[in-house]
Amino acid sequence: xxxxxxxxxxxxxxxxxxxxxxxxxxxxxxxxxxxxxxxxxxxxxxxxxxxxxxxxxxxxxxxxxxxxxxxxxxxxxxxxxxxxxxxxxxxxxxxxxxxxxxxxxxxxxxxxxxxxxxxxxxxxxxxxxxxxxxxxxxxxxxxxxxxxxxxxxxxxxxxxxxxxxxxxxxxxxxxxxxxxxxxxxxxxxxxxxxxxxxxxxxxxxxxxxxxxxxxxxxxxxx
DNA sequence: GCGACAG
DNA sequence: ATCTTGTCGC
Numbered sequence: 001x002x003x004x005x006x007x008x009x010x011x012x013x014x015x016x017x018x019x020x021x022x023x024x025x026x027x028x029x030x031x032x033x034x035x036x037x038x039x040x041x042x043x044x045x046x047x048x049x050x051x052x053x054x055x056x057x058x059x060x061x062x063x064x065x066x067x068x069x070x071x072x073x074x075x076x077x078x079x080x081x082x083x084x085x086x087x088x089x090x091x092x093x094x095x096x097x098x099x100x101x102x103x104x105x106x107x108x109x110x111x112x113x114x115x116x117x118x119x120x121x122x123x124x125x126x127x128x129x130x131x132x133x134x135x136x137x138x139x140x141x142x143x144x145x146x147x148x149x150x151x152x153x154x155x156x157x158x159x160x161x162x163x164x165x166x167x168x169x170x171x172x173x174x175x176x177x178x179x180x181x182x183x184x185x186x187x188x189x190x191x192x193x194x195x196x197x198x199x200x201x202x203x204x205x206x207x208x209x210x211x212x213x214x215x216x217x218x219x220x221x222x
Numbered sequence: 223g224c225g226a227c228a229g
Numbered sequence: 230a231t232c233t234t235g236t237c238g239c
Contacts, residue, residue: 083228084227089229110228113228142227
């Protein structure tokens, strides 16, 4: 992936400014069909140790899920962890890592929420809008909303994640008898399409292979 | 005021 | 997220 725009965003902002930015950019999230065919999916994750963040991106090709590209970037964390403002903590480390890729992924997947967020603008949305590319959020726990109805125990089972009367995500069982993950729209995808793709990316583990690989890479030293 | 709260 | 050993189960 080649160099993106010079100053996509100023990350040194107050929490109030961050919330205003989220509310403004949330209106730019669009829903549309995901590209189909033998695509490449980039998993993104960030690990933090002693105020230093290491972002990692692992690009996998479907349907085999072979790793075809990787990149990392380390920097000081510029923002504390505040529920709802995760993107302001992790994006500064993620963007430089993306610029180091040798290819341009078709879809981006983050280990966080997209629209399943207080202002409907989680990290997956922020990434998708800044890159203007398809993005999906896959979190391991709920930030807002509640599962609608009971989720079946079988792999592939799914129920809506509803917040304030609005479907903001999908509770998806990627492994039989294992806790589900929470999928939500980041940008340029439909909720069902996102859940379908994440299921295709989880042939063996609960966590989709792209973010699973990125998680390992973010924890690796270097 | 109290509890909840992605990573 | 991170700090951490052993342990139950396929």
